[in-house]
Amino acid sequence: MLKTEFRVPDTMKAWVLGDPGQLRLTDKPVPRLEPAEVLVRVDAAAICATDLEVISHGPPALIDGELPFNKNFTPGHEYMGTIVDVGPTVDEFAVGERVAVEIHAGCGRCERCRQGMYTSCLNYGRNYGQYNKGHRANGFTTDGGFAQYAANHVNTLVRVPDGVSDELATLIVTAGTAMYGLDVLGGLVAGESLVVTGAGPIGLMVVAVAKALGASPVILTDIVDERLAVGTQVGADQVINASNEPAVDAVRRATGGRGANRVFECSGAPNAVDDAIKMVKRGGLVCLGAFSQQPALVDVGYIVTNNIYLYGIRGEGQSAVRRAASLLAQKKFDPSPLHTHTFAFDQLPTALRYAREKIDGAIKIVVKPQSMSRQAASEDVSLP
Ligand SMILES: [Zn+2]
Ligand SMILES: [Zn+2]
Numbered sequence: 001m002l003k004t005e006f007r008v009p010d011t012m013k014a015w016v017l018g019d020p021g022q023l024r025l026t027d028k029p030v031p032r033l034e035p036a037e038v039l040v041r042v043d044a045a046a047i048c049a050t051d052l053e054v055i056s057h058g059p060p061a062l063i064d065g066e067l068p069f070n071k072n073f074t075p076g077h078e079y080m081g082t083i084v085d086v087g088p089t090v091d092e093f094a095v096g097e098r099v100a101v102e103i104h105a106g107c108g109r110c111e112r113c114r115q116g117m118y119t120s121c122l123n124y125g126r127n128y129g130q131y132n133k134g135h136r137a138n139g140f141t142t143d144g145g146f147a148q149y150a151a152n153h154v155n156t157l158v159r160v161p162d163g164v165s166d167e168l169a170t171l172i173v174t175a176g177t178a179m180y181g182l183d184v185l186g187g188l189v190a191g192e193s194l195v196v197t198g199a200g201p202i203g204l205m206v207v208a209v210a211k212a213l214g215a216s217p218v219i220l221t222d223i224v225d226e227r228l229a230v231g232t233q234v235g236a237d238q239v240i241n242a243s244n245e246p247a248v249d250a251v252r253r254a255t256g257g258r259g260a261n262r263v264f265e266c267s268g269a270p271n272a273v274d275d276a277i278k279m280v281k282r283g284g285l286v287c288l289g290a291f292s293q294q295p296a297l298v299d300v301g302y303i304v305t306n307n308i309y310l311y312g313i314r315g316e317g318q319s320a321v322r323r324a325a326s327l328l329a330q331k332k333f334d335p336s337p338l339h340t341h342t343f344a345f346d347q348l349p350t351a352l353r354y355a356r357e358k359i360d361g362a363i364k365i366v367v368k369p370q371s372m373s374r375q376a377a378s379e380d381v382s383l384p
Pocket of ligand 2: 106107108109110111112113114118120121122123
């Protein structure tokens with residue numbers, strides 16, 4: 001086999017977080033590899049709403065047990081790239097392979113990690129000094145993908161199927177989140193009615209993956225017609241604009257008055273949980289996949305009276321990303337309508353603005369760390 005060689009520089013361009021909302025493009029050393037790690041040349045990194053949260057407010061990022069500001073920390077957690085070097089003991093992957101990178105490596109030694117629930121690692125953020133339990137979550141507790149290179153544990157790597165572009169490969173992790181949520185909803189969703197609330201990237205991906213797994217019908221709710229149209233493109237059987245009519249009534253009508261078997265809440269809207277329990281059939285299952293900003297008022301009596309199961313998920317455990325990549329390799333779903341924009345690496349601030357303000361129909365925006373729109377000097381950028 002022809003061995004591909006890459007020349008790895010000593011330093012790289014990377015964005016680092018200063019004060020809240022401030023990013024700086026700077027030079028950093030290319031990370032050194034520990035055992036079981038590979039060096040990924042980051043070819044594409046997608047922007048997630050959680051990146052906007054981290055950059056503006058901090059959590060859920062945690063660096064040295066504290067808020068991530070002014071710690072030379074590089075955010076970005078949805079990325080893919082090419083392996084350009086492998087650390088000691090690595091024989092699972094080889095130089096030259098294209099990989100998507102899962103966010104959470106966990107610590108590998110706590111009760112939850114041992115159950116495959118590494119996104120709920122009990123040692124979250126404990127990767128420093130005397131607390132070094134080895135926990136890693138790219139762009140949250142360790143440096144992330146808004147950089148030209150990243151060191152990643154082999155446990156977090158998933159091969160990119162042939163024929164999948166760099167841009168679409170960044171969406172494999174999002175598909176993994178959809179898959180993980182469908183796992184907690186019972187996994188075998190073939191023939192089961194499913195409502196997805198919120199047509200953001202995760203909601204749209206849930207529609208696509210649930211259809212690939214045979215859920216039927218899949219009903220999508222949102223308040224933006226353009227987003228609902230993308231939902232139809234990725235397979236939704238029915239879409240409901242909740243600003244035109246109460247979504248609970250519309251779902252009940254569409255499901256013979258009894259509600260759907262499963263509901264996957266992806267909107268984070270204040271009334272979303274209460275709506276979700278009223279959209280689901282008695283004895284049904286609800287998965288909550290959105291970080292909502294405020295506590296919600298929920299009719300707990302209704303949940304108990306109707307034996308409704310409520311689950312919260314964080315990220316994508318139990319190798320859901322690998323399984324999602326397999327579905328993609330089998331061409332069971334097509335995430336391409338979700339990718340709307342691509343920017344050069346030095347245009348990250350513009351890309352973040354597009355994501356925050358949903359400019360020009362933005363859904364998933366990708367930056368390419370190996371490409372610069374101009375000769376990039378170090379610069380400070382404040383985000384609104
Ligand atoms: Zn994300
Ligand atoms: Zn753990």
